[in-house]
Amino acid sequence: MMLKKFAGTCAILLLLTPFTSFSQDLDSLLNLSAFTAESELQKALNKGTTVSSSKALTLRETPGIISVMSSEEIQNTGARDLTDVLRLIPGFDIAQDLQFVQGVSLRGNWSNEGKVLVMMDGQPFNELLYQTVAVGNRFPVDAIERIEIIRGPGSAIYGGSAEYGVINIITKAAESLNGVEVYGMGGFHAGAVGRTNAGLMFAKRSDKFAFDASVFKGKGIVSDQAFDEFALSEVTNSDPMNLNVGLRVGGLAFRAMYDEYETSDPYQFITYNNFYSDLRYTWKASSKLSIIPQLKYYNQVPWRWGDAESGELEFESRATRMHSQLEAVYDISRKVNVNAGILYFSDQATDLLESDMYQGENTFELNNFAVFAQGLIKHRLFNATVGFRYEKSNRYDAAFVPRLAFTKKIENFHFKALYSQAFRAPSIQNINLARTGTIKPEKSNVFEFEFGYQFTPEMLLAVNAYSLTTRDILTYGSEGEGSEFVEWYENATKMGTRGIELIYNIRQKGWYANFSYSFSQAIGGDETVETYIVPQTTKQYTGMLAHKLTLNSSFAITKGLSFNPSFIYGGKRYAFTEVDADGVGIANELDSYLLANVFVNYRNLLPGLTAGLGVYDILDAQPELPQAYNGGYMPIPGRSREYVVKLSYKLDFKK
Amino acid sequence: MKKVLILSFVLVSAVASAQTTNYQVHSLFVLNIAKYSEWPTADAEFHIVVFGKSKMYDELTKLTTGKNINGHTIKVSQIENVTDIGNANIVFLADGKSGNLDEIVKATEGKSIMVIAEREGLFKKGAGFSFMLTENNTLRYDINNAALAKRNIKVSKNLANLANSVI
Numbered sequence: 001m002m003l004k005k006f007a008g009t010c011a012i013l014l015l016l017t018p019f020t021s022f023s024q025d026l027d028s029l030l031n032l033s034a035f036t037a038e039s040e041l042q043k044a045l046n047k048g049t050t051v052s053s054s055k056a057l058t059l060r061e062t063p064g065i066i067s068v069m070s071s072e073e074i075q076n077t078g079a080r081d082l083t084d085v086l087r088l089i090p091g092f093d094i095a096q097d098l099q100f101v102q103g104v105s106l107r108g109n110w111s112n113e114g115k116v117l118v119m120m121d122g123q124p125f126n127e128l129l130y131q132t133v134a135v136g137n138r139f140p141v142d143a144i145e146r147i148e149i150i151r152g153p154g155s156a157i158y159g160g161s162a163e164y165g166v167i168n169i170i171t172k173a174a175e176s177l178n179g180v181e182v183y184g185m186g187g188f189h190a191g192a193v194g195r196t197n198a199g200l201m202f203a204k205r206s207d208k209f210a211f212d213a214s215v216f217k218g219k220g221i222v223s224d225q226a227f228d229e230f231a232l233s234e235v236t237n238s239d240p241m242n243l244n245v246g247l248r249v250g251g252l253a254f255r256a257m258y259d260e261y262e263t264s265d266p267y268q269f270i271t272y273n274n275f276y277s278d279l280r281y282t283w284k285a286s287s288k289l290s291i292i293p294q295l296k297y298y299n300q301v302p303w304r305w306g307d308a309e310s311g312e313l314e315f316e317s318r319a320t321r322m323h324s325q326l327e328a329v330y331d332i333s334r335k336v337n338v339n340a341g342i343l344y345f346s347d348q349a350t351d352l353l354e355s356d357m358y359q360g361e362n363t364f365e366l367n368n369f370a371v372f373a374q375g376l377i378k379h380r381l382f383n384a385t386v387g388f389r390y391e392k393s394n395r396y397d398a399a400f401v402p403r404l405a406f407t408k409k410i411e412n413f414h415f416k417a418l419y420s421q422a423f424r425a426p427s428i429q430n431i432n433l434a435r436t437g438t439i440k441p442e443k444s445n446v447f448e449f450e451f452g453y454q455f456t457p458e459m460l461l462a463v464n465a466y467s468l469t470t471r472d473i474l475t476y477g478s479e480g481e482g483s484e485f486v487e488w489y490e491n492a493t494k495m496g497t498r499g500i501e502l503i504y505n506i507r508q509k510g511w512y513a514n515f516s517y518s519f520s521q522a523i524g525g526d527e528t529v530e531t532y533i534v535p536q537t538t539k540q541y542t543g544m545l546a547h548k549l550t551l552n553s554s555f556a557i558t559k560g561l562s563f564n565p566s567f568i569y570g571g572k573r574y575a576f577t578e579v580d581a582d583g584v585g586i587a588n589e590l591d592s593y594l595l596a597n598v599f600v601n602y603r604n605l606l607p608g609l610t611a612g613l614g615v616y617d618i619l620d621a622q623p624e625l626p627q628a629y630n631g632g633y634m635p636i637p638g639r640s641r642e643y644v645v646k647l648s649y650k651l652d653f654k655k
Numbered sequence: 656m657k658k659v660l661i662l663s664f665v666l667v668s669a670v671a672s673a674q675t676t677n678y679q680v681h682s683l684f685v686l687n688i689a690k691y692s693e694w695p696t697a698d699a700e701f702h703i704v705v706f707g708k709s710k711m712y713d714e715l716t717k718l719t720t721g722k723n724i725n726g727h728t729i730k731v732s733q734i735e736n737v738t739d740i741g742n743a744n745i746v747f748l749a750d751g752k753s754g755n756l757d758e759i760v761k762a763t764e765g766k767s768i769m770v771i772a773e774r775e776g777l778f779k780k781g782a783g784f785s786f787m788l789t790e791n792n793t794l795r796y797d798i799n800n801a802a803l804a805k806r807n808i809k810v811s812k813n814l815a816n817l818a819n820s821v822i
Contacts, residue, residue: 026687026817032680034794334790380775411675 039457041507044070051148051168052157053385054329054339055376060414063376063385063405065448065464065501067149071172073514074144076554076564078599078614078644080187080195082139086167087568087595088550090501090518091151094135095543095628096636099305100222100236100265102136102625106151106165107468108497108520108544110532110628114424114474117154117162120169121244123257123276126161127302128319128347131427134272137195137220137238138261142183142648145175151501152466153422153446156387156403159370160425163444164468173201173212174246174255183648187220187616192233194642195220197240204653210248217241222263225622225637230266232637235308238263251282268314270305274298288331296323296345301352316352319428321345340373349428358432366428367394374403382408391423391441395431399423399441416450416464426489430474435488442491444470460505469496475529478631492529495541497522513553520546531629534574534587542587543626547571560603564614568595575626577635585630593623599644612646678714680794681786685715685747685771688784688796689724691811692803694744694767701727704734704743706759707752711773715747737762748772748782756780760802767806771796778822783808787819795819 038046048056052064059066067089079085083102086092091107103112114131117124125133147169154162172181181201187194197218204211222236241260247253257276264270280294298321306313327341347366351357358364374387385405392398401421408415424442431439445468452462471494478487499520506513522528524538532541540546549569556562571592576585599614622638689701701724705712712733719729737758740746746759750773759770760781772782778797783806787795798821803810815821 026691026813029680029683029687030793030795030817032677032683032794033792034677034680034788035792036675036677 036457039507040509041458041460041505041512042454044068044507045460049148051166052150052154053376054374055331055337057376057383057407058409060409060452061383061407063383063403063407063416063418064150064154065152065416065418065450065466067147067151069147069149071145073552073554074141074147075610075612076562076599076601077552077566078564078597078601078612078616078646079141080185080616080642080644081135081137081141082169083135084597084616085141085147086135088514088516088552088566089149089151090503090516090548090550091499091520092149093545093548093570094625096625096633097132097134098627098631098633099268099270100636101132101134101263101270102222102636103132103628104135104167105544105628107466107499107518108522108541108546109164109468109470109495110541110544111164112628113476114161114427115164116167117158117165118167118169121171121174121246121255121257122278123255124161124298125259125274127272127274127300128298128321129300129302129317129349129427129429131161131424131430132303134261134263134270136222136263137197137218138240139169140171140197140199140214140216140240140242142185142197142646143171143173143181143199143201143214143216144169145172145177146170152418152448153403153420153444155401155422156372156389156420157374159389160391160399160423160441163422163424163442163470171201171214171244173203173214173244177201177203177212177650178205179203179650179652181648181650183646185644185646187642187644189224189233189640189642192221192224192231194224194639195238208250210246212244212246214244215242216244222265223637223639225640227266227634227637232266235266236264237269251284252280253282254279264308267308268305269308270303271301272303273301275300290329292325292327292329292341294323294325294327296325297321298323313353317357318350318352319347320349321347335378336376338373338375340371342369342371344369347428349432364428364432366431368392368425382406391425393425396426396438397440399425399443401443412454414450414452414462416448418446418448418450420446420448422446424474426474430489433487433489435477435490439474439489440472440491442470442472442474444468444496458506458508460503462503463500465498465500467496467498469494469523473529475531476629476631477531495523495528495532497541510556511554513551516548516550518545518548520544531631533630534576536574536587536589540574541628542630543573543575543628545570545573560605562601562603564599564601566597566599568597569593570595570623573626575628575635576630576632577626579632583632585632587630590624590626590635593621594619595621595623601646608650608652610646610648610650612644614644614646616642616644676710678710679718681711681773682714682718684786684794684796685711685745686718686724686729688769688771688810688814689745691814692769693809693811694769695807696767697725697727698742699727700730701725702730702732702741702743703745703747704732704740705747705749706734706740706755707749708733708735709747709749709751709773711747711749740768742766743768745769745771748774748777750774753777756782763806765806767808769803769806769808778802797821 118133150166154166184198199216201214220238223232246255323345325343329339349364370391372389387403403420422444450464472491475492497520504515573590601612624635626635627633753774772785775787778785778799783803
């Protein structure tokens with residue numbers, strides 16, 4: 001940094017001399033930045049991102065409400081898994097789906113089932129049967145280069161699983177590593193081992209060629225607390241495994257991934273097996289036009305579950321997807337960019353237990369066709385993004401979602417005004433279990449406004465307000481037990497939230513702090529989906545937070561050693577935590593909590609070796625994870641204080 | 656009261672130091688454009704006028720104190736009215752005053768006055784030069800050679816070769 005500043009000063013001094021000596025080389029002028037030097041914070045803010053646009057724009061101008069967390073920040077927090085990272089992001093929280101499976105909520109809405117798209121190295125983790133993403137001790141958090149999060153709708157770009165948000169995880173092996181890195185971590189409660197995870201990454205890259213391979217395996221528990229007569233540390237597990245291979249030769253890129261995740265409650269086990277393959281070619285037809293054909297094939301056995309004691313399977317179904325896509329990106333001029341594409345995919349499910357569960361058949365097929373387009377105009381006064389997606393299925397009504405965004409950074413100030421429609425495409429099981437025989441895509445209208453101001457190069461304050469309304473919500477219901485058990489999906493009427501999110505970032509030499517506050521309020525009215533209503537309030541849905549405060553900070557003690565405290569305050573929640581004698585759920589208030597964590601990290605303890613030690617939930621607050629709807633499941637007891645040890649070693653290849 | 660004053664001072668200086676347009680670089684471009692251009696007549700003083708309130712005036716003043724261009728001492732001034740342009744060699748049109756371009760072009764017609772506009776694209780509307788920002792945040796310029804020729808101002812090949820576009 002110092003060297004760069006010095007070089008810049010020298011360049012300007014050299015340029016000053018010609019006015020007396022007239023020996024100036026004009027060329028050197030062309031390399032000077034038109035802006036004053038970037039601070040560390042500005043470097044992060046000015047990095048281009050394509051998560052919400054086809055052409056890279058800076059975080060302050062990209063047409064979405066975005067959070068980005070770098071590997072440095074993730075490593076400093078000592079995050080144990082993805083849930084620790086997401087809890088630090090405004091609007092996000094974790095709750096229980098059922099059977100102790102954990103999922104995400106966003107902006108006060110339960111978002112686990114197809115409302116937030118989770119991708120790792122471009123591969124979608126929303127499984128094909130229900131579109132859920134199980135989180136917990138699952139993702140290789142120490143292998144992450146960067147997480148880009150859209151805290152708002154992404155359907156116009158990403159389709160029917162990104163109605164409320166997008167989490168885009170990019171691993172080091174796929175992005176930046178040119179060498180070998182091995183990492184491991186352990187988490188220890190007073191009376192149980194919380195987790196032991198380890199991974200190995202290898203990557204070799206040059207301009208025209210890149211190969212990466214990584215493996216991640218772990219073993220963990222869902223909680224270390226008691227539940228009925230069970231010690232959960234003995235009867236639950238949360239065990240991930242991920243194999244990830246990528247190859248790029250010129251414009252041709254291939255990625256294959258195999259992911260396994262096994263978790264359980266005291267009575268049942270649940271496993272997810274997912275295979276992904278993705279082949280794409282970026283053909284630069286001209287300096288302005290790129291054409292990108294893509295082929296993808298996914299093969300999954302998600303939500304396979306059965307009796308923990310006997311091992312007898314209750315549900316086992318295979319789901320596959322064949323996906324083909326053709327996309328074109330055209331730079332009409334330096335300031336106008338368009339991209340458009342067409343895609344077709346076919347999902348097929350096969351009941352492996354041969355119980356003819358698919359409407360009396362053993363298999364089920366779903367075909368989708370979509371067209372999408374986006375245009376970006378960079379004007380002096382604003383950047384305008386206009387886009388849409390139209391998706392048609394053989395199983396449900398078509399969905400059309402337009403998008404319009406205006407953004408601009410003007411010196412220290414920036415604004416974003418965003419309007420987007422978004423949709424949730426019914427998945428295989430939504431259609432298969434449709435109560436009335438038919439089901440529609442659910443649709444959302446989302447308005448977002450953000451204003452930000454940089455008081456100093458090291459400081460940014462950004463505030464956004466949003467209004468999110470969803471209609472025709474795909475809602476799960478069930479009744480009865482044993483042979484009487486019936487489950488279904490139906491389109492409920494309306495729900496949504498309004499809220500604000502505030503972010504204050506400060507990054508000085510030697511320390512940084514990121515503070516955030518998020519507030520959401522449920523829209524009222526009689527139309528709200530019953531399963532999300534609690535009797536205590538109409539302002540919050542079941543299990544959702546209304547207020548959240550986070551503080552994530554880092555202080556360098558020496559060049560390599562840093563002290564990193566982080567805090568998460570969650571306000572009151574209301575959830576169904578017990579049942580009465582008739583089996584009817586009783587909602588109770590869950591106390592607010594403060595998660596205080598600290599991690600001490602030592603980079604390059606020896607060349608390439610990084611070690612860290614930390615404590616999660618120092619105050620032993622143990623916030624429980626309630627079910628996010630009135631579904632008859634008791635909350636997952638919160639884990640107790642966890643001591644975390646991390647170790648990693650990286651060897652870079654010579655360039 | 657003292658506290659308030661101190662706080663407002665901190666905020667003002669903070670605002671001033673956030674990442675903003677670096678007019679030092681714009682100034683260097685203007686001075687090099689001057690150096691590599693030829694005017695039909697030459698006074699002892701080379702006069703650069705900044706039209707509109709802009710940090711450009713401060714930067715140009717700082718850079719040119721005690722310096723000269725092709726043997727001529729440099730004078731920099733800041734004006735708000737077209738009538739004050741006088742016999743300037745260069746009028747630098749600040750972004751906020753871009754709407755005055757037509758008026759400036761008309762008022763200086765037939766005179767050897769080079770108009771350099773800060774705002775992109777104004778070279779197509781009669782300015783001799785206008786700046787543009789590249790993808791990697793460096794500065795370039797476009798040239799309207801026809802407009803300059805009408806004013807009997809010649810730009811060197813070096814200058815034209817490095818332009819983003821020339822019309």
